[in-house]
Amino acid sequence: MKKLILNDGNEIPVVGFGTYKSLGQEGIEAVKYAISIGYRLIDTAAAYENEEVVGKGIKNSGIERDDIFVTTKLWRDRLGYKTAKEELEKSLNKLDLDYIDLYLIHWPANAKNYNNWQKTNAETWRAMEEMQAEGKIKSIGVSNFWQEHLEALFQTANVIPSINQIEFHPGYWQPELTEYCRKQNIVVEAWSPLARGKVSDNELLKGIAQKHHKTVSQVCLRWIIQHEVVAIPKSSTKARIRENINLFDFELTEEEMRLTDNLPEMGFSGELPDMWPDIV
Numbered sequence: 001m002k003k004l005i006l007n008d009g010n011e012i013p014v015v016g017f018g019t020y021k022s023l024g025q026e027g028i029e030a031v032k033y034a035i036s037i038g039y040r041l042i043d044t045a046a047a048y049e050n051e052e053v054v055g056k057g058i059k060n061s062g063i064e065r066d067d068i069f070v071t072t073k074l075w076r077d078r079l080g081y082k083t084a085k086e087e088l089e090k091s092l093n094k095l096d097l098d099y100i101d102l103y104l105i106h107w108p109a110n111a112k113n114y115n116n117w118q119k120t121n122a123e124t125w126r127a128m129e130e131m132q133a134e135g136k137i138k139s140i141g142v143s144n145f146w147q148e149h150l151e152a153l154f155q156t157a158n159v160i161p162s163i164n165q166i167e168f169h170p171g172y173w174q175p176e177l178t179e180y181c182r183k184q185n186i187v188v189e190a191w192s193p194l195a196r197g198k199v200s201d202n203e204l205l206k207g208i209a210q211k212h213h214k215t216v217s218q219v220c221l222r223w224i225i226q227h228e229v230v231a232i233p234k235s236s237t238k239a240r241i242r243e244n245i246n247l248f249d250f251e252l253t254e255e256e257m258r259l260t261d262n263l264p265e266m267g268f269s270g271e272l273p274d275m276w277p278d279i280v
Contacts, residue, residue: 001013001014001015001038001040002014002225002248004187004228004230006139006162006163006187007160007162007185007186007187008138008139008159008162010101010138010139010162012041012069012101012102012139012163012187012189012230013039013040013041013069013230014225014230014231015039015041015221015225015230015231015232015233015244015245015247016039016040016041016042016043016069016071016230016231016232017030017031017034017035017039017041017042017043017232017233017234017241018043018191018232018233018234019031019042019043019044019048019050019053019054019234020045020048020234021048021234021236022048022050022053022054022234022236023049023050023053024053026236027050027053027054027057027236028053028056028057028060029057030057030235030236030241031053031054031056031057031058031061032057032060032061033238033241034057034241034245035057035058035061035063035068036061037241037242037245038245039241039245040063040067040068040069041068041069041071041230041232042054042057042058042068042069042070042071043071043232044070044071044072044073044095045072045073045075045104045106046072046073046074046075046078046087046090046091046106047073047075047106051072051091051094051095052094052095052096054070054095055094055095055096055097056096058070058095058097059096065097065098068101069101069102070095070097070100070101070102071100071101071102071103071104072091072095072100072102072103072104073103073104073105073106073143074087074088074103074104074105074106074124074128075087075106075107076105076106076107076108076109076113076276079105079109079114079120079121079123079124080120080123080124080127081123081124081126081127082127084123084124084127084128084131085127085130085131088100088103088128088131088136088137091103092136099135099136099137099138100136100137100138101137101138101139102137102138102139102140102141102162102163103128103131103132103137103139103140103141104140104141104142104143104163104165105121105124105125105128105141105142105143105145106143106144107143107144107273107276108121108142108144108145108146108149108273109121109124110273110274110275110276111274112274112275112276112277113276117152118152118155121149121152121153122152122153122155122156122157125140125153125156125157125159126156128140129157129158129159132159139162139163140159140161140162141161141162141163141164141165141186142161142163142164142165143163143164143165143166143191144165144166144167144271144273145161145164145166145273146177146273146274147176147177147180148274149273150164150180150181150184150186160184160185160186161186162186162187163186163187163188163189163230164177164181164186164187164188164189165188165189165190165191165232166178166188166189166190166191167190167191167192167268167269167271168188168189168190168191168192168193168224168229169190169192169193169194169195169199169220169224169267170195170199170202170205170220170223170260170263170266170267171195171198171199171202171263171264171265171266171267171268172195172265172266172267172268173190173227173261175261178227178229182228187228187229187230188227188228188229188230189229189230189231189232190224190229190230190231190232191232192267192269193220193221193224193231193232193233194217194220194221194233195220195266195267195268196267196269197267198266198267199216199217199220199266199267200216200217202216202263202266204259204260204263205219205220205260205263208252208256208259208260212250212252213250214250215243217233217240217243217244218243218244218246218247218250219252219260220260221233221244221247222247222250222251222252223252223256223257223260225247226251226252226257227257
């Protein structure tokens with residue numbers, strides 16, 4: 001499995017297993033199966049309410065802990081110095097792990113929900129820097145941060161985020177933000193890499209898939225990793241889990257990359273970092 005080197009020297013696999021909606025015994029088996037066929041990056045979050053499930057899947061896989069890269073995230077209604085530390089301990093307990101490989105702020109504080117969003121993000125980040133120094137987290141990063149949120153964070157940060165996990169798929173890939181992160185030496189990671197299935201009927205992508213004897217999903221994931229972006233597709237079926245990692249025996253041409261880059265908006269979730277709803 002190809003890996004990307006983060007700005008802190010740690011390495012992350014270029015394809016991971018997303019666990020959103022992976023619940024119960026089915027979720028445990030899905031994580032275990034994904035690991036058994038070669039996935040080494042497992043992505044979860046406190047908000048998914050499945051950290052125990054993911055932890056059990058990892059334990060049941062029989063693979064050494066140090067060989068698996070585990071990501072979890074701090075939810076947006078728990079931001080702040082004290083709560084960040086409390087939430088990490090909860091995640092460690094639920095996952096039944098001694099450390100997290102990558103801990104992310106799931107969504108930035110914004111003006112709609114916090115009186116001083118810049119300070120809230122800064123204090124949250126300070127707590128994460130301290131937990132990294134204590135060895136509880138290997139790498140720290142963010143998710144859904146736009147340039148304005150990153151620039152505000154840089155004012156006080158001692159550690160530059162290693163990752164920015166953003167919505168990234170054909171039809172919505174935020175090229176300006178992606179380029180900005182690249183210039184800051186921040187690796188981009190793609191959530192919703194298959195646009196919640198909206199890519200499956202696109203004629204261009206179907207044509208490219210046919211040419212390479214691959215599926216549209218595989219073409220989309222290959223397009224992502226050729227952008228040097230980490231992809232974390234999710235599935236609960238063995239065939240799809242296997243399909244989503246089988247990406248390394250073909251390559252898209254420059255023209256195919258360009259055409260895919262230029263697809264019209266498709267599959268956008270509608271979720272925006274500066275507009276996420278009031279905390280309830």
